[in-house]
Amino acid sequence: MNFRKTTPASKGQQRTPPVLINRFLEWYCRPELLDEIQGDAFELYYREVKDNRLKANLKFTWNVIRFFRWRNIRKQKPPGLNYSTAMLQNIFKVAVRNFFRQPGHSLLNVAGLTVSFLAAILIGLWVFHEKSFDRFHPDADRIFKVMSHVDANGSIETYAAARSNINLAAIPDVAAKAVVITGTRWPNELCFRPENQPNDCIYLFGIFSEPSFFSIFNFPILKGDTNPLANPTNIAISESMAATLFGDADPLGKIIKIDDHFAVTVASVFQDVPENSSLQFEFVVPTQVFARMRGLSDDYFSKEFQAVYFKTNTDISQGELTAKLNEPDILTEDLKQDKVSYSAFPLTETRLHSQFVNGKNTGGRIQYVNLFIMVAVLVVVMAVINFINLSTARATNRSKEIGIRKVTGAYRSSIILQFVGESLLVVILAIALALLFVQLLLPAFNNLIGESLSVKLFHPSVLAWIILFAFLVAMAAGLYPAWIMSAFQPSKVLKGQAVTATSGAQHLRKALLVVQVSISVGIIIFTGVLFEQLSFIREKNLGLDSKNILHVEPTYKMLQQYEAMKAELLTHPEIKSITATNADLVDLTIQTTGVSWPGMPAGMNAAFKVLGANYEVAETFGLELVEGRFLESRPADSVNTEVVVTESAISKMQLEDPVGTILKIGNSPCVIIGVVKDFHTSSLKQEQLPVIIYAHSILQCSRLYIKYQAGTTPQAMATIHEVYKKFEPAFTMKYDFVDEAFGKMYKTENTASIMLVFFTGIALLIAIIGVIGLATYNVLKRKKEIGIKRVFGATTLQILGNLWKEFVLLIAIASVITVPVTWYGSRQWLNEFAYRINMPEWIYVTTILSILGMTMLLIALQGLKTIRTNPTSVLQHE
Amino acid sequence: MKGTYIGELEELVLLTVGILYPDAYGVAVMDELDKQAGRSLNISAVHAVLSRLEEKGLLKSSMSAPTDERGGRRKRIFTLTASGKRTLEEAQALRTQMYNQIPRIALQFHQLTFTI
Incomplete structure (x- = not known):
C-alpha cells in the first residue's frame, strides 16, 4: 500500500511542510529512497513545528537541500529520450520530404544561412590570418622592439627605432639584440643579376641586420653557415631567391655584387619568409655593408636611429622592460636632452597595434x-x-x-x-x-x-x-x-x-x-x-599636384649625368619637367626638431619636415609661391644654403619679414628665399607639418620625378623608358606613379x-x-x-x-x-x-x-x- | 583490508545502530548520537553514513510499516550484520591493544610536570 500522497494525520493537518520544497524533494529524490528520506524529514518537521513553525519550515528546507546529494538524485533518464533508429529514420525522411515540399521556403532558409556563413567564414579566415602574424616564432612573446618617443613641443612623435648602439646588454633579461634595417627602396631594394645574364636586373627586397638576427627570429637556415651575419662580407638568401639567381646550381659560396660594387659571399640559404611575418625579406646582409653602401663610418652608423629588436630570456613584462630602457645607462644624457624616451613594444603587436598617437598606443589595424x-x-x-x-x-x-x-x-x-x-x-x-x-x-x-x-x-x-x-x-x-x-x-x-x-x-x-x-x-x-x-581624401586639395608624375629610382650614374638626361627628356613634347629630391614628397618622413631661427624662444622644440630638392621641384609639383622666389639653377651659395618654406613654417617661427631671414638646420646656416602655400606631406590622418625645402646637391638625391602631359601616359612611358635605357643600359627601370603611391597610404x-x-x-x-x-x-x-x-x-x-x-x-x-x-x-x-x-x-x-x-x-x-x-x-x- | 576499515564517525554510527536495536533508523540514530556523543549532525549526513556502511556490508536494512508521525512514510530499519559486529570488535580490540602499549610515563606526563 502506498501512502505517499496522503495528507499527514489529522493533528498536523494545517501544519504541513512547505509544499514547494516538498515537491522539489519528490522531484529529485530517487523513488526507492523517497520513503525513508521524506519520512525522516517529516518526522523532524512535526517534532519541531510544535514549538516554532517558522523554524521548522526553515529546518525542513535546509534538510531537503542537504539531501540533494548525488547518491539521492534520480539517475534514470526521462523515458522520452530512448530513441529507436526507426524513429530517427522517420524523422530524417520527414525532414527531407518537408524540405522539398516547400522549395521556396527551404531555399530562402538555406540561402540566407549560406550567405551569412560565407561571410562569416571569409571574415574568419581573414581574422585568423591577421592574428597569426609573427606567431610562428617559438618565443614570439619574448621578442620586442624599441620605440622612441620624441616630445616636440607637447605633441609626441613615435618612431619604431632606437640608436643602433643602444646598450641593451645593461639589462640582464635581454638575451640578444639586433638592428634590423628595413625599407621599401634602395638600399633595401637592390638589383640582382642572375648568373649568366649580366644585363638583366631583378629587384629584390632585403634587410640589413646583426649576427644575432637568426637566433632572435625563427627563420630556419636550410643550408650553409648557421650564423652568416658574423662575417661582414656574407649574405644569406632565401630559397626562392637562390632559385631565381642560380637555378639548380648550389648557391653556397657564390659571389654576389651588391650595387655592382660590394662583393658578398652567399653563406646560407634560409627558408622563404612566411606571409604572416611582419618582417618580409629575400636576403639578409650584415649592417657593415649598409654603412659602406651609404659611405658611413661605423661610428657614425652606430649613432643613427634604426629599428632595434631584442629577445628576453625571462618572462619580464613589457612595462618593466620600458622602465629599464629609460634608465640612464641606456637612455643617455644627450638623448634625454633631446626629449627622447624609449619603450618596449612586443613583436606580436606589430601587425595590429602599431598606431601611436601622442606617444600612446591607440591600436591600429586591430x-x-x-x-x-x-x-x-x-x-x-x-x-x-x-x-x-x-x-x-x-x-x-x-x-x-x-x-x-x-x-x-x-x-x-x-x-x-x-x-x-x-x-x-x-x-x-x-x-x-x-x-x-x-x-x-x-x-x-x-x-x-x-x-x-x-x-x-x-x-x-x-x-x-x-x-x-x-x-x-x-x-x-x-x-x-x-x-x-x-x-x-x-x-x-x-x-x-x-x-x-x-x-x-x-x-x-x-x-x-x-x-x-x-x-x-x-x-x-x-x-x-x-x-x-x-x-x-582622394579629392582633397593637397596643396601640390600629384597627378601625371612618374617617380623613377635613379642610379648613381644617372645622377652624375642628370643635366644631360634632363635635356634629352625635355626634347620630347610630352615631358613637361623633371626634378630630383632626397625623399618621398607625398610621404615625407624626414623630420627634425633641430631648426633654430632668430627670436626663437628658449627651450622651444618645434618639429619641421625637411626636404632636400633640386631647383625644379616647385614647378614639377605645382607649388604655389606666396612671397620671394623659388630655388634657382645656379652654383650653391658658399655661405648660406637657400631654402623655401611653407606658410605654416613662417607662422610657427613668427617671422615678420621672412625672406632673407637666416635660420639654422642643425649647424648649417640657411637663408629663406621664398614662401610657398602649405601642402600635405603625409596621410591625411596626420596634421600637416611645416616644411622646409632646401637646395640639395643632385648627387645626394635619391628620387627622380618626371611630370608629363596629361593624357599622354603611354607615350611618356615609352620615352622615359627609352631615355633610361640610353643612360643606364644594364638596369631595369624602377618606377611608380605618385598619385598611386599616395593612395597606398590608405x-x-x-x-x-x-x-x-x-x-x-x-x-x-x-x-x-x-x-x-x-x-x-x-x-x-x-x-x-x-x-x-x-x-x-x-x-x-x-x-x-x-x-x-x-x-x-x-x-x-x-x-x-x-x-x-x-x-x-x-x-x-x-x-x-x-x-x-x-x-x-x-x-x-x-x-x-x-x-x-x-x-x-x-x-x-x-x-x-x-x-x-x-x-x-x-x-x-x- | 579495504572495506572493513572504518572512520571514527562510521564507528560511532555503527555503535549507535547496535545500541538502538531493533529500532535504529535515521532520526533515531541522529538523536542518539547527539545524546550520547554530543555530536549534532544533519539528518542527511546520518543517511549518508548509514548507506555507506550498508554498502560496505556492515549494516543491513529493511523497511518498516508506515507510521502516522511520519506522515505515512515508512522507516528504513538498520541492523548490524555479522561483519559489522566483527568490525566493531576489531576496532575495540585494536584500541585496547594499542592503549596498553602506551608507556605509563606518557600518561602520567602532565602529573610529572606538575610535581617537578
Missing part, C-alpha cells in the same frame, strides 16, 4: 579586425533570426503532423529533437554550400583585399570548429521554433482548429525583425560614411571599405530574405481578411496601407535604435583622421528611406498577388 568580427557576428545573428522567423511562421503547416505524432505517443522531447535535428540538417547543408562558395570565391576575395588566404579544411581543429559552429547555430536557430511547435495541443490541431501563434511568438518575431533591420541599416550607413571620407582603409561593401551586400540580402519571409507569412495569415475587405469595397491601396502599417512602425523603431549607435561608431572612426568630413546626414536619411521603400515594395509584391485573386475563391475555402 580596429578593423574587431569591426569585421562584429560584422560577421551580426550577419550570422541576422541569418539565425531569419531562420527562427521563417520556421515559426510556417509552424502552422506542420501542426497536423505534430498532432499525429503526439497522438501516437511521441513525447514533447522527441518532437523538439525532431525540429532541432531538422534545423541541424539545414545548417549542415548551408555550411557545406558556404564552404563550396568559399573555395570558389576565395581567389577573387584574395584579389580584392590583396592577401592570400587559404582554407585548410581538413585540418582537425578547423573541422572541429566548423562542427561546433554548426551545432551552436542549429541550437540557436532550431530550439525556439521546436519549443513552440512541440507545445501544440493534438486535440485542437487535429480537429482543424487553426493554431493561433501565441502573442509572445508574434512579439518575438517583430522584435527580431527590428534587430535585423537595425543591424543592416547600421552596417549600410557606416559603409556610406567610410566611403564619403575616403573619397574626400591601403588598410581601402581594403576595409572593399570588404565592407561586400558584407553590406550580404547583410542587405539577408535582410531582404527576412522581409520577404515575414511579408509572405503576414499576407498568408490575412488572406481572408483581405478577401472580406475587398468584398466590402476597399481599394488596393487601402489594403496595402493596412499591410504596410506594421512594417513601417518596425522600421521606425529600428531607425531610432540604430541611428545613435551608428552615429557614435562613425564619429569614432572619423576622429582617426586629422582632416575629415562632417557627418553626412544625408546618408542616414537615404539609407532609412531606401530600406523603407524596399520593404514596402516587397510587401506590395507579395500583397498584390493575394489582392488580385478573386475574393470568392479565398473566402470559399473550407
